Amino acid sequence: MQFKQVTVKYGNHRTIFEDFSLDLTAGQITCIMGASGIGKTTLLRMAAGLEQPSGGMIHRMETSIGIVFQEPRLLPFQTVLENVQWVFDREGNTETNRYALSLLEKAGLTHVLHDYPHQLSGGMKQRVAIVRAFVSSPQLLIMDEPFQGLDAWTKREMQKLLLLLWNKEKPTVLLATHDQEEAFALGNRVIVLGGTPAAIIDDRSTDREELRG
Ligand SMILES: Nc1ncnc2c1ncn2[C@@H]1O[C@H](COP(=O)(O)OP(=O)(O)OP(=O)(O)O)[C@@H](O)[C@H]1O
Numbered sequence: 001m002q003f004k005q006v007t008v009k010y011g012n013h014r015t016i017f018e019d020f021s022l023d024l025t026a027g028q029i030t031c032i033m034g035a036s037g038i039g040k041t042t043l044l045r046m047a048a049g050l051e052q053p054s055g056g057m058i059h060r061m062e063t064s065i066g067i068v069f070q071e072p073r074l075l076p077f078q079t080v081l082e083n084v085q086w087v088f089d090r091e092g093n094t095e096t097n098r099y100a101l102s103l104l105e106k107a108g109l110t111h112v113l114h115d116y117p118h119q120l121s122g123g124m125k126q127r128v129a130i131v132r133a134f135v136s137s138p139q140l141l142i143m144d145e146p147f148q149g150l151d152a153w154t155k156r157e158m159q160k161l162l163l164l165l166w167n168k169e170k171p172t173v174l175l176a177t178h179d180q181e182e183a184f185a186l187g188n189r190v191i192v193l194g195g196t197p198a199a200i201i202d203d204r205s206t207d208r209e210e211l212r213g
Helices: 040-047 080-085 094-106 122-135 152-169 180-186
Strands: 002-010 014-023 029-034 055-059 065-068 140-144 172-176 189-194 199-205
Touching: 002 040, 014 040, 014 055, 029 040, 029 180, 040 140, 040 172, 065 122, 080 094, 080 122, 094 122, 094 152, 122 140, 122 152, 152 180
Parallel strands: 029 172, 029 189, 065 140, 140 172
Antiparallel strands: 002 014, 002 055, 189 199
């Protein structure tokens, strides 16, 4: 997907992006870093089509999108399993259902399938949100600091799960993180935003194949 000369302004004085262009290679994981408030969430929301730029264009080749927000955003009156099934037609879709169950197992959630969100820890809720984004095998996966707040072990497990799924289906992934180590462990490319309005101040291709999977 492509951002072409994108401008984002809030009010009269606040310019977050101006003439910002970025070309994402399909099938790659691109990690976006940058100080708090620089515009990472805004960029991801535009990539998902949730926000329109004030100027410029966004071209998206991918037709299906999965999103993991900074907070889990689960449906409160649906169980863990229902929250994940909600994104596909569970009736007669046994193949997807089986896939959902296998992802929930990989995410260590098998024992809470029938629990409701208020019964889960913050980390468990976030894992449900991650599985929900993965289950429909989207061509574009947008993840806004998805592993923030998870304990170190769970974080590593979820990162491994992301790489496992990415290796299988090669979606285009756009992932915002504050964690440089995470960015270089996961990304094929790491982009750092800086300045006002935000511009790309560092753009590196990584060659860390040995860390994958
Ligand atoms: N709806 C809005 N109205 C006004 N200003 C906004 C709005 N949404 C975001 N902003 C401003 O745009 C800037 C970029 O916000 P954004 O959430 O994209 O940053 P971020 O890099 O994701 O930050 P963080 O790392 O803290 O999540 C911030 O200065 C924020 O205050």
